[in-house]
Amino acid sequence: VRAMRQPVLVASTDGVGTKTRVAASLGRFGGLGRDIVNHCINDILVQGARPLFFLDYVAMSRLEPEAVAAVVAGAATACREAGCALLGGETAEMPGVYSAGELDIVGTIVGLVERDGVIDGRAVTEGCAVIGLASSGPHTNGFSLARKVLEGADLLAPFDGATLADRLLEPHRSYLPAVDALLTASLRPLALAHITGGGLVDNPPRVLPEGLGLRLREGSWPVPPLFRELVGRGSIDRLEAYRAFNMGLGMLAVVEPGSADRAVEVLRAAGEGAWVVGEVVAGSGVDFA
Amino acid sequence: VRAMRQPVLVASTDGVGTKTRVAASLGRFGGLGRDIVNHCINDILVQGARPLFFLDYVAMSRLEPEAVAAVVAGAATACREAGCALLGGETAEMPGVYSAGELDIVGTIVGLVERDGVIDGRAVTEGCAVIGLASSGPHTNGFSLARKVLEGADLLAPFDGATLADRLLEPHRSYLPAVDALLTASLRPLALAHITGGGLVDNPPRVLPEGLGLRLREGSWPVPPLFRELVGRGSIDRLEAYRAFNMGLGMLAVVEPGSADRAVEVLRAAGEGAWVVGEVVAGSGVDFA
Numbered sequence: 001v002r003a004m005r006q007p008v009l010v011a012s013t014d015g016v017g018t019k020t021r022v023a024a025s026l027g028r029f030g031g032l033g034r035d036i037v038n039h040c041i042n043d044i045l046v047q048g049a050r051p052l053f054f055l056d057y058v059a060m061s062r063l064e065p066e067a068v069a070a071v072v073a074g075a076a077t078a079c080r081e082a083g084c085a086l087l088g089g090e091t092a093e094m095p096g097v098y099s100a101g102e103l104d105i106v107g108t109i110v111g112l113v114e115r116d117g118v119i120d121g122r123a124v125t126e127g128c129a130v131i132g133l134a135s136s137g138p139h140t141n142g143f144s145l146a147r148k149v150l151e152g153a154d155l156l157a158p159f160d161g162a163t164l165a166d167r168l169l170e171p172h173r174s175y176l177p178a179v180d181a182l183l184t185a186s187l188r189p190l191a192l193a194h195i196t197g198g199g200l201v202d203n204p205p206r207v208l209p210e211g212l213g214l215r216l217r218e219g220s221w222p223v224p225p226l227f228r229e230l231v232g233r234g235s236i237d238r239l240e241a242y243r244a245f246n247m248g249l250g251m252l253a254v255v256e257p258g259s260a261d262r263a264v265e266v267l268r269a270a271g272e273g274a275w276v277v278g279e280v281v282a283g284s285g286v287d288f289a
Numbered sequence: 290v291r292a293m294r295q296p297v298l299v300a301s302t303d304g305v306g307t308k309t310r311v312a313a314s315l316g317r318f319g320g321l322g323r324d325i326v327n328h329c330i331n332d333i334l335v336q337g338a339r340p341l342f343f344l345d346y347v348a349m350s351r352l353e354p355e356a357v358a359a360v361v362a363g364a365a366t367a368c369r370e371a372g373c374a375l376l377g378g379e380t381a382e383m384p385g386v387y388s389a390g391e392l393d394i395v396g397t398i399v400g401l402v403e404r405d406g407v408i409d410g411r412a413v414t415e416g417c418a419v420i421g422l423a424s425s426g427p428h429t430n431g432f433s434l435a436r437k438v439l440e441g442a443d444l445l446a447p448f449d450g451a452t453l454a455d456r457l458l459e460p461h462r463s464y465l466p467a468v469d470a471l472l473t474a475s476l477r478p479l480a481l482a483h484i485t486g487g488g489l490v491d492n493p494p495r496v497l498p499e500g501l502g503l504r505l506r507e508g509s510w511p512v513p514p515l516f517r518e519l520v521g522r523g524s525i526d527r528l529e530a531y532r533a534f535n536m537g538l539g540m541l542a543v544v545e546p547g548s549a550d551r552a553v554e555v556l557r558a559a560g561e562g563a564w565v566v567g568e569v570v571a572g573s574g575v576d577f578a
Contacts, residue, residue: 018383018385052298097392104387106395
C-alpha cells in the first residue's frame with residue numbers, strides 16, 4: 001500500500017448466489033473463487049477503493065475437499081492478480097442446513113480509498129456520458145432465471161465456440177484494471193455502477209444524484225450470444241432481461257461528455273471492451289431507447 | 290477510535306455452525322445475531338484487537354423476513370454493546386442450496402490493535418497461570434454432538450431454572466469487557482484462547498509457544514448443568530466432551546503466576562465468572578488432571 005494522506009476504509013460482504021448450483025451440478029468449482037473475489041473487488045471499486053484484503057467462507061452439507069480446494073485456489077489467484085491479500089477464511093460443514101452436494105460461498109473485502117478520491121456520483125450532471133464495460137458472462141447474477149430457462153438443457157452442448165456451461169460459468173471480471181487505466185489517463189469517472197442483482201435497471205440509479213436517470217441506447221453495445229439465447233429460449237420480456245442480467249455490460253462508468261471518446265480509447269487500449277452506451281438525463285431510473 | 294500510534298488491522302470471518310438448526314427448529318433467531326457478532330469479537334480479541342466494524346451475511350432457501358430481521362437486530366445490539374459499527378450486510382435467497390427453513394449466518398469483523406499491544410503468546414513460560422472465564426452455554430460449538438444426544442428430546446422441557454432450549458441457545462458471550470477490565474488493571478494477558486470448535490483440547494495449544502502445553506485441573510471451575518446433562522445422556526467420553534464443548538469456559542487467559550489471584554479478583558469485580566483453572570507446563574497439548 002502506498003502512503004496515503006487520508007485513507008478511508010471501505011468494506012463489503014457478498015455471495016455468488018445460485019451460480020454455485022450450476023457449478024456444483026458440473027463439478028466445476030474453480031471459477032467460483034474468482035467470482036467471489038472479483039465481485040467483491042468491483043463492489044468497493046465503485047467507490048474508488050482498491051482492495052487491501054479478502055476473507056472467504058465456504059460451507060457445504062459435507063465438505064468436499066476437492067471442491068473447497070478449487071474454490072480457494074481460484075480465490076487466491078484472483079487476489080494475487082488484484083494485489084489483494086487473501087487474509088484468511090473459514091470452511092463449515094453443516095449437515096441438514098445445506099442440500100447434499102450444494103455449497104455457499106461468501107466473501108468479504110476491505111479496501112482503501114483516499115478521502116478526496118472517493119467516487120460518489122455527486123458531480124454527475126445531465127448530459128454526462130455513460131460508458132459500458134464488457135462483462136465476461138452473467139457474472140454472478142441472473143442464475144435463478146437462467147437455470148429455469150435452461151432446465152433440462154444439455155449444458156455441455158456446443159455453444160458460441162465453447163459450451164453453454166463455459167459461457168455460464170465464465171468467472172466474474174474484475175474492473176480494477178479498467179478503472180486503473182482511466183485513473184492513469186486522468187479520466188476519473190464521476191460515478192461507477194457495478195451491474196449485479198437488479199441488472200442494468202436497478203443498479204445505476206443507486207449511484208446517481210436525485211433527479212437524474214440514464215438513457216441507454218439499445219444496439220450501442222453487443223449483447224453476447226448467451227443472453228440472446230436465454231432471452232429467446234425463455235421468451236423473457238425485454239425489461240425483465242435488463243433487470244435479471246447484465247446483458248453484456250458488467251460495469252457502467254459516467255464521465256464528462258467531452259471525455260467519453262478518449263475514455264473509450266483508453267479502455268480499449270487497455271484491452272477492455274468499452275462503448276458509449278447512453279447518457280445521463282433528467283428524471284429517474286433507466287430507460288432503454 | 291482513539292488516536293493510535295501504529296495501528297494494525299485484524300480481521301476474521303466465521304459462522305455460527307449448526308446452532309442455526311436448533312434456533313430454526315424453535316423459531317428463535319434473535320440470539321444468532323448476538324452469537325455471530327460476539328464470536329467474531331472474541332476471535333480478534335485474542336490478538337488484543339478491539340472491534341472496528343462488522344458485516345453480516347444471512348442466507349436461506351426462501352428468506353423469512355422475520356427471521357432475518359431478528360438476526361440483524363441481535364447483531365445490531367451486540368455491535369452497539371461493543372462500540373463496533375454494523376457496517377453492512379447481505380441477505381441471499383438460494384433455493385435448492387439451503388434446506389427448507391434452514392439458514393446460514395456468516396460474520397466478518399475488522400478490528401485494530403496497537404502493534405506493541407498485540408497479544409501473541411510469545412512471553413508465555415512454564416509455570417504461568419491459566420484463568421478460565423465463564424461461558425454462557427455451548428456458545429456456537431458442539432451443536433452437531435448436542436443435537437445428536439438430544440434427538441427426540443423435548444427442548445422446551447424445564448431444565449436448570451429455564452428450558453433446555455434456553456440453555457442451548459443462550460448467546461455467545463463477548464469477552465471484550467473482561468479483557469478491558471484486565472487491561473485497565475494493567476494485567477495484560479500473555480495469551481488468550483477463544484474456546485471454539487475443538488473445545489478446551491484444540492484451541493489453547495494454538496496460542497502457546499512450541500514446547501509448552503497446559504494442565505487444566507478438573508473441579509477447579511463449575512461445569513454447568515447443560516454440559517453434565519449432555520455428557521450423561523450421550524455417555525460422552527471425557528476427552529471427547531472437552532473437545533466438543535467449552536464445558537463452561539469460553540475463554541482462557543494466561544497470566545504471570547504472581548498475577549493470577551489479582552486477575553481473578555479484577556474479573557470478578559467486573560462481573561465475570563473467573564477461576565484459576567490450571568498452569569502452563571513443559572510439553573504440548575492440554576492434559577486434564
